[in-house]
Amino acid sequence: MDLIIKNGTIVTPVESYKADIAVKNGKIVAIGTGFSEEGAKVVDAAGKLVLPGAIDAHTHLAMPFGGTVSADSYLAGTRAAACGGVTTVFDYPMQRKGKGIIETIEGRKEMCDPEACVDYAFHCCITDLNDGAILDEFEAAVNYGITSFKCFLVYKKEGMMVDDGTLVKILLKAKETGAMTNIHAENPDVIDLNIEQFLKEGKTSAWYHYLSRPEFVEAEADKRAIHWAKSMEAPLYIVHMADKEGLEAAITAKNDGHEIYIETCPQYLEFTCEVYKREDGRNFVCSPPMKGQESQDALWKAIESGAIDTVATDHCPFQSYEKDWGKDDFTKIPNGCAGIENLYPYMLSAANDGKISFNRAVELCAFNPAKIFGCEDKGSLAVGKDADIVIYDPNKEFTISVENMHSDYDHTIWEGKKLHGYPVKTFVRGNLVYEDGNFVGKPGIGQFVKRVGRK
Structure with missing residues (x-):
């Protein structure tokens, strides 16, 4: 031995x-x-x-976004993962127009290989079908080991959004090839309408980030994605669920026998939209934003009942000076928060305090993500x-501080927890x-x- x-x-x-x-x-x-x-x-x-080591099935390492790049490289992010008991990290490379899936993955794999401190896997974000060439590549991608593809129903101006027709094509091809469709569900048109009105009225603090994309903005897109998945009889994995109404729709679909999976994140379990009223509210800006107490209560209830399948982080930290770009205009704040090192300790602490069982924490953070995403040797x-x-x-006993974390960011929303x-x-x-x-x-x-x- x-x-x-x-x-x-x-x-x-x-x-x-x-x-x-x-x-x-x-x-x-x-x-x-x-x-x-x-x-x-x-x-x-x-x-x-x-x-078992945890699996963080949702991270954005070294990700270009909002005029900068997320603060954690593959080295820093996977180092932090190891120190929080996460032994496998899923990242989200972004396929762009003219680029293939495997081409996109291999470009990021070349970055990750020499730096990775834990094992790693990739989902692939699909932003353009390249006249159908991307759909034709799904089978080869699955054989390569990429068995999940993410669609954004938001970020239209950034060139990342897919329309409903494209989503349906992806759902069908994923079902045909044994893959999973992951979805970021928010309604971009309502968000843009709200932002335009708030800026016109001079309402520019971080609080208006939340008000521009409140519960019903996420819920509509949740329901739309669920509708198409049910209609196509295709599996769907909803990432970073944060709102009660969308959660309830997903649970109903699951109970009706549809293959719908629900992920939420620690930040939605710990914080509510009230953080956006704080002086440092911009540091909490992520999308979807933290919601109200009613939504948080519903998430915990679903955690306890077994309705939520996984907890992951959406780890995408930025430096404080970059967050400060939006001090006087919430639209300029890079969206994302830290969490990769906090995932397992947070959920295990909840178990230690009797909120859930340790068995349930292991199920949420290790067993279920391995099972859902085909990690046969993990979980x-x-x-x-x-x-x-x-x-x-x-x-x-442990108190989280930026000083005892192992990332490259200079602040954390978990400070003092x-x-x-x-x-x-x-x-x-x-x-x-x-x-x-x-x-x-x-x-x-x-x-x-x-x-x-x-x-």
């Missing part, structure tokens, strides 16, 4: 039990007791939980799986990458995760 983790409590989506884990060549080869420790590194996890502690393992100390319990070790395929507050891995250790298409 290369590694034995003993005396800990293993947590799965359905049970928790005491056992040891034996690792060889990066894989879990046995779970039980009484393993020979000869030649193995032995880690005593007595009094601690042993968890659970079982023989044959990758040894992506987090050791979690439920008694460790107190967590009950915290990861103390992270292993990626049996390799120790994080220990007691310090990154101890090596850039380039991360590997591309080739995913399998839907059956």
Whole structure:
């Protein structure tokens, strides 16, 4: 054996039990007791939980947006992921007119390979069908290991939006080729109408970012996307769900037997739109924005009931001076917040405080994203799986600060948040990458995760 983790409590989506884990060549080869420790590194996890590494299925690393590039490179973002117990990161490369899917992915893969501190996968954002050539490439992309494609129903002026006809074409081709369609749902025309009116009235603070795209603006697009997915009998994954009305529509569709998946993010579970009234409200600007208390309550209820499938971060941080570009005009604020290092600790702290179970946290952050997106070797502690393992100390008190994070940004919306319990070790395929507050891995250790298409 290369590694034995003993005396800990293993947590799965359905049970928790005491056992040891034996690792060889990066894989879990046995779970039980009484393993020979000869030649193995032995880690005593007595009094601690042993968890599968989390999967952050929604990040934007080194992403050009809003006249700049998001603050975390692949190196910084995956380093931070490791330090928060995230062992696989999904990024969203942006296909542009004239570019192919695999061409787009390989361009980002070349950037990521030498820097990745954890394993990584890609969705691909589709912005132009290139006269149908992109649809013809779906099958090759799935065979390559890219089994999910994102559509924006917003960002029309930025050239990222798809219309309903294009969305339907993508839904159908994704269904045909065993892929998944991911959707960012907001209504751009209503947003633009609101922005125009607010600017005319001199209403330019961050509060008007929220008011320009409130609950019903997201809900309409949620319902529209769900309508087309149901009509085409195609699977749909709704990213960063933030509003009650859209959430309820998605849950109804799920209960009616349609293959609809719902993702939400920690920022919507922790903050409400009231943050946009703060002096530093611009730092919280992301799209969709945090919503009202009623929406937050509905999200937590769906987390607890099992209706929400995954929690991911939409990690897309910018430096404070870049956020300050919109100090007097909310339309100039780069949209996005940090979260990749906070995902698992936040959800596990919620479990530690009794809001959900540890099993549910593992399901949301590891098991479900692996299952939904075809990561066959990830997401659970079982023989044959990758040894992506987090050791979690439920008694460790931790206060989040930009000073103890491992990203390249200069501020965090999570500043001062107190967590009950915290990861103390992270292993990626049996390799120790994080220990007691310090990154101890090596850039380039991360590997591309080739995913399998839907059956």
